[in-house]
Amino acid sequence: MAAANPLQSLQEEVTCSICLEYYKDPVFTKCAHNFCRSCIAVCPEGSDSGVHCPQCREVCPEGELRPNRQLQSMVELVKQLAVQPGRALEQSLCEKHDEKQKLFCKEDEDLMCVICRESREHRSHTALPIDEAAHEYKGELQACLQSLKEELGDLLESKLKEEEGYKAMMKKLITDKLKMVAEFDGLRQLLKDQEETLLMRLEKMERSIKMAENANEGKYSSKISFISDLIAEMEKKCEQPPLELLKDIRRTLSRCRNATPHLSxxxxxxxxxxxxxxxxxxxxxxxxxxxxxxxxxxxxxxxxxxxxxxxxxxxxxxxxxxxxxxxxxxxxxxxxxxxxxxxxxxxxxxxxxxxxxxxxxxxxxxxxxxxxxxxxxxxxxxxxxxxxxxxxxxxxxxxxxxxxxxxxxxxxxxxxxxxxxxxxxxxxxxxxxxxxxxxxxxxxxxxxxxxxxxxxxxxxxxxxxx
Missing domain, CATH: 2.60.120.920 (SPRY domain)
Incomplete structure (x- = not known):
């Protein structure tokens, strides 16, 4: 297998790892990786205001993406040397046979010259011209890239729908919360009004009970006083001599019998x-x-x-x-x-x-x-x-x-x-x-x-x- 060509290394240095094309308006992240500005912009979000780096997955705040002007100048120099992706390797020579490497071995995924193609090592392998192999793989890459972009679009659409759903749920939650607070405020006011009404009613009942209690006290006090005096009079009457005791006895007994307490x-x-x-x-x-x-x-x-x-x-x-x-x-x-x-x-x-x-x-x-x-x-x-x-x-x-x-x-x-x-x-x-x-x-x-x-x-x- 041929060693890496310096031109190939130069090509890799000025190629974006996302779109596999030369950098367009390159920017570098906080983690020191370079990408096209448009490519890094469509990467999945890592937080409310940042994205995940496609290489190390570190969250990169959007405000910290800085343009890489030196890398942009290097891309321009490569373009002036007419070095295009997939074409720079055509100028490389086979180190073994000192011939131009015009073929690409699909099994070894490496460049080779015409002599290498006829050698025992590569005779059973599939070899394609570099342009044809690049075109074939580029088509596969673009198909994969399209599939990934569609998947990314679907994910972003699903994410947007779910966010809209969450926002609708949050809006409804806030509305229900405000409604519940208003209802409980109304209930508290209603309970307060009922409490005041009941307290006024109880106070009125309390005044009525106290008035009835005072009237009852007066009613029973006079009766108790009368009965107590009558008991004292009867006890004194019982201690009198027979002639004094029998004097006006019917009137005395009548007063005693008619002094029966009130039946409630x-x-x-x-x-x-x-x-x-x-x-x-x-x-x-x-x-x-x-x-x-x-x-x-x-x-x-x-x-x-x-x-x-x-x-x-x-x-x-x-x-x-x-x-x-x-x-x-x-x-x-x-x-x-x-x-x-x-x-x-x-x-x-x-x-x-x-x-x-x-x-x-x-x-x-x-x-x-x-x-x-x-x-x-x-x-x-x-x-x-x-x-x-x-x-x-x-x-x-x-x-x-x-x-x-x-x-x-x-x-x-x-x-x-x-x-x-x-x-x-x-x-x-x-x-x-x-x-x-x-x-x-x-x-x-x-x-x-x-x-x-x-x-x-x-x-x-x-x-x-x-």
Whole structure:
């Protein structure tokens, strides 16, 4: 193989490694490699403002590419000597035969003369004239170069599309971010407004509670003070000699019984009892209806009330029809001489509260009675006979059925009557359920056995449990 020719070395020095042509406007990089300015410009980018060197892959900032004027002058000198790529080697001589090297051996990829072609070493090799071989390889190089340029173009196009995609994604992200920030700002403002509204509402409720608390304090303070003074008076009364103790005793007891504390709505709900009537105990002229919650009495056992209507003037109008009542079965629990009926369930412990609606202004008597109360004889209601009750008489007067009876003067006639039983406390109290006016309280009641709600119904009277 022939040694490298100085002209060949000169050619290589002035040939661009990218386009394989003489340098055109040569520049040198930071890593000291030379390229055509146009060739280095299309190399893949290494960063936002630089390219990769095709030889050492080092990133070369675009601003640091410097023109190589000395190399450009050398290219011009080679051109003046008519030294073109692929042609300079034609002037070289074979060192072995001292003949011009006009042929190119494709197997050895080297130049040779005509004598070398006929030698045993190259006889089996393919040899082409230099111009023809250069043209052939130049065509292959240009085809490869075109393919690489197309691939580079595709890469640059793909890179540009992806960059545009990333930019679109970033733009959408920024838009979504701004939208989210605006929405959360709106939510924060909404929450702030709601917080202020709720705080104002809570402050208003707090003021109302404090006002109610102050009113409640005043209400209970006066009552507590009254009860405390009454206790002191009763204790002093109990210590007096018999003659002094009996003096004006009924008035003193009346003051004590009427000093029952106010029954609050909370206590009413806490101790509310579901009271129903027991038809087996009902007198023959009484009709128990509405699942044991209502009782009516008629003038005649054969007249049954079918309906009850409240008119605009507040009066009750009944629609009646006449029918033959079926004979009631004999029952030892039934009242035979008095229009009475007992509750189905009795009480032998605890506290209980129930109400009844007085649908008529007729006479009635309600309270509690012992289980052993007389059923088949005349009955004079009193604690001694096992009945603790309040009565409304035909003339509209009210009495507590004590011995003797205690007259009452309520501020208004009750429409709903409330009863509060404290079995262990031996107390039974009566209230106007609408105004909670206290009517009377039986104290030290002898509840020795089970007691049942007790109802005596007057003529044309209707009672309904609430």
């Amino acid at each position: 709505e909370g206590l009413k709900k806490k101790y509310k009892a579901l009271v129903t009537l027991d038809p087996d105990t009902a007198y023959r002229s009484l009709t128990v209806t509405e699942h044991g919650r209502r009782v009516t009495r008629t003038l005649d056992p054969d007249t049954v009330i079918l309906d009850l209507t409240l008119t605009e003037d507040g009066q009750y109008v009944t629609r009646t029809s006449t029918s033959t009542r079926m004979s009631l079965p004999e029952n030892p629990k039934r009242f035979t001489l008095r229009a009475c009926v007992l509750g189905r369930t009795g009480f032998n412990s605890g506290r209980h509260y129930w109400e009844l609606h007085l649908l008529k202004d007729g006479p009635w008597c309600v309270g509690v009675a012992q289980e052993c109360v007389s059923r088949n004889g005349s009955l004079s209601e009193s604690p001694e006979r096992g009945v603790w009750a309040l009565e409304r008489k035909t003339n509209g007067q009210y009495e507590a059925l004590t011995s003797p009876r205690f007259p009452l003067s309520p501020q208004q006639c009750p429409v709903r009557l409330g009863l509060y039983l404290d079995y262990e406390g031996r107390r039974l109290s009566f209230y106007n359920a609408d105004t909670m006016e206290h009517f009377y309280t039986f104290t030290n009641a002898a509840f020795n056995t089970r007691v049942y709600p007790y109802f005596l119904v007057g003529l044309q009277t209707n009672l309904r449990l609430v």
